[in-house]
Amino acid sequence: MSDSSAPKLHKNEGLKDRSNYLRGNILESLADPVNGGVPEEVAQLTKFHGTYVQDDRDVRNERRKKKLDKAYMFMIRVRVPGGVCTPQQWLQMDELSDTYANGTLKLTTRQAFQFHGVLKFNLKKTMQGINAALMDTIAACGDVNRNVMCNPNPYQSEAHADALKLAQDISDHLTPQTRAYHEIWLDEEPVASSEKEEEPIYGKTYLPRKFKTVVAVPPMNDVDIYAHDLGFIAILEEGKVVGYNITVGGGMGMTHGNAETYPRLAQLMGFCKPEQAVDIAEKVVLVQRDYGDRQNRAHARMKYTIADRGLEWFRQEVESRLGYKLEEPREFKFDHTGDRYGWVEGIDGKHHLTLFIQNGRVKDLPDYPMKTGLREIAKIHDGDFRLTCNQNLIIGGVSAENKPKIEKLVEEYGLSKRLEEASGLRLNSMACVALPTCGLALAESERYLPDLVTELEDVLDECGLRQEDIVIRMTGCPNGCARPYLAEIGFVGKGPGKYNIYLGAAANGSRLASLWQTSVKHEEIKETLRPVLQRYAKEREEGEHFGDFAMRVGYVKPFEYGNNYHEPAVN
Ligand code: SRM
Ligand code: SF4
Numbered sequence: 001m002s003d004s005s006a007p008k009l010h011k012n013e014g015l016k017d018r019s020n021y022l023r024g025n026i027l028e029s030l031a032d033p034v035n036g037g038v039p040e041e042v043a044q045l046t047k048f049h050g051t052y053v054q055d056d057r058d059v060r061n062e063r064r065k066k067k068l069d070k071a072y073m074f075m076i077r078v079r080v081p082g083g084v085c086t087p088q089q090w091l092q093m094d095e096l097s098d099t100y101a102n103g104t105l106k107l108t109t110r111q112a113f114q115f116h117g118v119l120k121f122n123l124k125k126t127m128q129g130i131n132a133a134l135m136d137t138i139a140a141c142g143d144v145n146r147n148v149m150c151n152p153n154p155y156q157s158e159a160h161a162d163a164l165k166l167a168q169d170i171s172d173h174l175t176p177q178t179r180a181y182h183e184i185w186l187d188e189e190p191v192a193s194s195e196k197e198e199e200p201i202y203g204k205t206y207l208p209r210k211f212k213t214v215v216a217v218p219p220m221n222d223v224d225i226y227a228h229d230l231g232f233i234a235i236l237e238e239g240k241v242v243g244y245n246i247t248v249g250g251g252m253g254m255t256h257g258n259a260e261t262y263p264r265l266a267q268l269m270g271f272c273k274p275e276q277a278v279d280i281a282e283k284v285v286l287v288q289r290d291y292g293d294r295q296n297r298a299h300a301r302m303k304y305t306i307a308d309r310g311l312e313w314f315r316q317e318v319e320s321r322l323g324y325k326l327e328e329p330r331e332f333k334f335d336h337t338g339d340r341y342g343w344v345e346g347i348d349g350k351h352h353l354t355l356f357i358q359n360g361r362v363k364d365l366p367d368y369p370m371k372t373g374l375r376e377i378a379k380i381h382d383g384d385f386r387l388t389c390n391q392n393l394i395i396g397g398v399s400a401e402n403k404p405k406i407e408k409l410v411e412e413y414g415l416s417k418r419l420e421e422a423s424g425l426r427l428n429s430m431a432c433v434a435l436p437t438c439g440l441a442l443a444e445s446e447r448y449l450p451d452l453v454t455e456l457e458d459v460l461d462e463c464g465l466r467q468e469d470i471v472i473r474m475t476g477c478p479n480g481c482a483r484p485y486l487a488e489i490g491f492v493g494k495g496p497g498k499y500n501i502y503l504g505a506a507a508n509g510s511r512l513a514s515l516w517q518t519s520v521k522h523e524e525i526k527e528t529l530r531p532v533l534q535r536y537a538k539e540r541e542e543g544e545h546f547g548d549f550a551m552r553v554g555y556v557k558p559f560e561y562g563n564n565y566h567e568p569a570v571n
Helices: 011-018 025-030 042-050 056-065 085-100 120-130 159-172 179-184 273-291 303-309 312-323 369-378 403-412 415-421 449-463 524-540 546-552
Strands: 049-056 072-080 105-107 111-117 213-216 231-236 240-248 267-271 340-344 351-355 384-387 393-398 429-431 473-475 491-495 498-503 514-521
Touching: 011 042, 025 120, 042 049, 049 056, 072 231, 085 111, 085 120, 085 369, 085 384, 111 120, 159 213, 159 231, 159 240, 159 273, 179 384, 231 273, 231 369, 231 393, 240 273, 267 312, 273 303, 273 312, 273 429, 303 312, 351 403, 351 415, 369 415, 384 498, 384 514, 393 403, 403 415, 429 449, 449 473, 449 524, 491 514, 498 524, 498 546, 514 524, 524 546
Parallel strands: 213 231, 429 473, 473 491
Antiparallel strands: 049 072, 072 111, 105 111, 231 240, 240 267, 340 351, 351 393, 384 393, 491 498, 498 514
């Protein structure tokens, strides 16, 4: 007899429970030649394997009129802990994108690769190609710990190496143990039914919702630590990592018109020694596993668990599982969230080149063969490639001997020309994918932001602000995939051609932006922002960032959770 008073769990909970550790009917659906997509229940499960069913939204209406099915295709996300891969892996990703996807690579806001436009009958082959490159896609999406981010800039080599190792260790430790991935995509023999399979950390129903972990190396906050469920801030003494401050409870996603949902900054929970960090990550996950909301997915992220019950309660839950108390957080200072472009020399004598990749989209254009250029570099490069947290790319660990050859290719393919021509605004821009692939997009983002920046550059030129670093980010919906609520100017898609504009985040990522204008149309944005930029040029204080200025002179008030953020619900 069922207990009718028991709280009703979200349907995804039953689905996970019944899925036999993420198998469900994935294999059967992949074998179905008639449907180019997969049923909804299967689509929920494939996310845990790192792939989403999507459709080409550019042709949706036309196909509907012709009574055709949607143009189904798949997105695949490849995990790259800390964003570091080898030149060989870069070449393999490049080749897979041409063979099975739409010929482009997307470097995401979380240091991963994404392929778009993979057809169902190529899905398994693409997955196998990714695994042949010694990379994988498990837990790139789904209700588990996702790709662990880490500051990829190797200029402080020792600290960076420690932080990267921590990112990798946490990633390994929190990777699901199910063999489903290997059976489904890599043709491994099924686990015998007599064998007991276990998920020692997650259990059968995994987490209530996605979970994101990052490792920061001050003074850079390029990982945007306050946007994530769990963060570790390296504390350095004489250039060495002596431990980590721990942050918990950040997240960006919200829903228009639902005041119960909001972006939230992570809070400092304590300090730990380097050798304690992985265990602490596990215990944080366990608390969220046990107390996160499994009824309402819009309220299931760890930020709400902490907002509802308090940081003190959360810390005690973590400490009781650890069996010891966390130390008080130590002093640290972040100065910015952006990437620093161009060449730097690391303390190990290696050279590192950060390149600007507009919105992370690696592709060849008739006048700019960027993808080819990067391929040619990968062929001769003896270091590594590092995907940044801002959708850019570092050609890392270049030897003095190889540097002139890389410089020549950079020159030949125009890779630094774009960098030299770009304004400070463009170099600090990020846009999520949005249309045509993202099923949740309400407005354009990646395809529109570059043009909007061009329009705004006219105003910047008039005001003498071209070189100013101003963080501008856009998303096609309020989910916040490009972290727009941590931008000095943030755009959030409201409907076709319309955006809510946010102003006032701190340039170092420690303060959220607040809603300034709602539903501003494409054609109005430039003129809406013009007076603000003009006033900034005239009235800013020495060294004052745009976000601080917008807050100081009162364009917006500091954000309060669930308060000044929302417009009335729209029916
Ligand atoms: Fe995201 C869902 C793309 C980073 C918050 N995100 C999606 C999906 C999968 C749409 C879907 O569910 O159908 C998007 C696929 C679009 C496409 O066509 O590729 C998508 N998210 C992205 C990427 C590719 C944006 C980009 O252009 O780089 C980023 C991939 C990161 C990665 O490599 O793992 C991406 N997403 C983020 C971030 C930024 C971050 O984590 O630093 C956020 C905000 C932080 C956070 O999680 O709070 C983010 N994505 C979301 C949400 C809202 C979650 C929430 O708590 O409300 C969704 C929707 C959902 O989960 O229901 C979402
Ligand atoms: Fe899609 Fe919205 Fe994320 Fe942009 S922010 S990729 S539109 S879910």
